[in-house]
Amino acid sequence: METAETRKTHSQFKHTLPEWVWEFHGHHCPFMPIGWRMGLAALERLGIEREKDHGLFVFSEMGEGHPQTCMMDGLQAATGCTYGKNLLTRLYYGKVAAVVYHPGRGALRLALKPEIQDEMGKFEFFVYRKKGIEPSEIPEAVSNEVINFILSKEDEELFTIKEMPNFQYKPTPGSFNRVKCSSCGEYVFERYARLKDGQVLCIPCSNYEKNLAKKVEL
């Protein structure tokens, strides 16, 4: 439920991020603040506080392999929908947008406006990034210029915000059940246990699925 305290927090950190959010992200870039602002804008409109436990969900339309994914760290920080709590899902659409869903309050889709993306692209920060220079190596004044460009805007200037009245989602149920792999002796949660020649095995010992090997050569 929204409170005076919540509203104060939302407006207090609209234009200046708390220091711990930068600490978490690790460097200064403009995409993390975009996610932060996206998350705050959603909380404010849904009338809710940052999620402490497991009752709010974010579906990021980002993919992988491009720097704008930093947006998701801002979303985690603002909404409390962390990856570790299973509250953040990536949809791999390659768009700077996200859906924020609260089972009681409904869902909103927030998309960064194309004209903001065009304006952002003109900042010197990207001259450095396109040369392959990492964000932590870019002069602070250069990073701050584009970060302030984002943080000085109002929500409506940054985002197209749309209600999604038919949005529904059921999270995967939790379970504490676990078994020991009869080969390596490590615990594995039941959902991921496999059977082979009558033995209970973990996925790596079963050799059934080589998820890791898809991207990694062991």
Added chain:
Amino acid sequence: METAETRKTHSQFKHTLPEWVWEFHGHHCPFMPIGWRMGLAALERLGIEREKDHGLFVFSEMGEGHPQTCMMDGLQAATGCTYGKNLLTRLYYGKVAAVVYHPGRGALRLALKPEIQDEMGKFEFFVYRKKGIEPSEIPEAVSNEVINFILSKEDEELFTIKEMPNFQYKPTPGSFNRVKCSSCGEYVFERYARLKDGQVLCIPCSNYEKNLAKKVEL
């Protein structure tokens, strides 16, 4: 490169987490600190600092649908391998373990020992959790008991740590290239653009892949 400052940070926060890490995670539970300790133990042994940019990778063996996934928030916080920076991948093995990989320093696999999992399961915290009580609603003294059980241990008591000399990984290359979807007018990163009847479309407008619809009814 490890410095005196790094070693100080590692040892300073081995048994007491910085406040911002709790703030990020949102509640007090024992699994987040397990990931925190796992991450710190890896940094210390690889002789590296928390990652500011994009040069360190974590592969969590966790899956979804069970509370132990909170481990990944501790890993993000300790290593700087955040989900937003594309440095954290989930392998869906259902195991309380992770591989931490630095291209120059090599890879380590850290697994929480089965006996620690057995001992942990006896704490009152799980009586509450199994009743469906959310971590933020559990009395602080009850949560602190199991958190302190974890944080008071030494690395070797908590984890089996194994070097993985043949581990290799190549991250997906980044790209700033983007195009506008000719239907909705939103930007989409090239990798995710689709063609339909000669038009460039984003994935939702193309109707080719209904990722979202797999879990969500729009």
